[in-house]
Structure formats: C-alpha cells, structure tokens
Amino acid sequence: MKYFFKTIAILLILGNTASSSNKLDSSDGEVKATQSNKESQNLSIEDQVIIKKYKDIIQNLNFRDKEHSNKVMKDNLSEIRKIKNDYEREKIEMQIYW
Missing domain, CATH: 1.20.5 (Single alpha-helices involved in coiled-coils or other helix-helix interfaces)
Structure with a gap:
C-alpha cells in the first residue's frame, strides 16, 4: 500500500x-x-508586389501535374531572389524547393 x-x-x-x-x-x-x-x-513595396504575384501564381497552379508545377515554381525563382527581405525570400524559396 x-x-x-x-x-x-x-x-x-x-x-x-x-x-x-x-x-x-x-x-x-x-x-x-x-x-x-x-x-x-518591413517589406518594401517591390517585395510585396513580388510576393503577391507569387501567391497568385500558386493559387492558380494545378499541383496534380508535378512536372508542370515544379517548372512554373522554378521559373519564378529568379523573380523571388529579388526580394530584399531575407526572411520572406527564404520562406518562399523553402516552399519552392520542398
């Protein structure tokens, strides 16, 4: 006990x-x-425009076709690299490379 x-x-x-x-x-x-x-x-106006454009593309993208979606996302990578805010740029890049 x-x-x-x-x-x-x-x-x-x-x-x-x-x-x-x-x-x-x-x-x-x-x-x-x-x-x-x-x-x-802390985002600049240019950064906000790039991020909004990326989000619009993602909204309209069909993820069932993996090859096409990967190609579209990697094509936008050059535009994403123009973002000056490190945190936002790295966050979006991680989404693309995932």
Whole structure:
C-alpha cells in the first residue's frame, strides 16, 4: 500500500511537470508569431508586389501535374531572389524547393 501511494505521488508530480512545460511551449509560439508579423511589416513595396504575384501564381497552379508545377515554381525563382527581405525570400524559396 505504501508503494502504491508513492507511485501515485510520483506520477502526479511528473504529470504536473509535463503539463507545465506545455504551457511554456505555447508561449514560444506566440513570440514566433509576433516576430513574423514584424518581419512582414518591413517589406518594401517591390517585395510585396513580388510576393503577391507569387501567391497568385500558386493559387492558380494545378499541383496534380508535378512536372508542370515544379517548372512554373522554378521559373519564378529568379523573380523571388529579388526580394530584399531575407526572411520572406527564404520562406518562399523553402516552399519552392520542398
């Protein structure tokens, strides 16, 4: 009986510790979201135009035809490289190379 109560106490303590660490992780996500908002505010007009054009192309692209979609995305890569904001440029490049 003694071991049973000790085991229950240890499990409760470990469970409480695990749930408190999840709370810390969720606050990290909020910080990252705030940072991404700040990054998007630093975009120049030219960057915004290029990104909007890229998003329009992606919206109208048929991803069922892999070869065609890859060709279209790689053709736009030269235009994407003109984006001055490193964060946005790298984010779009990662989407293309994925």
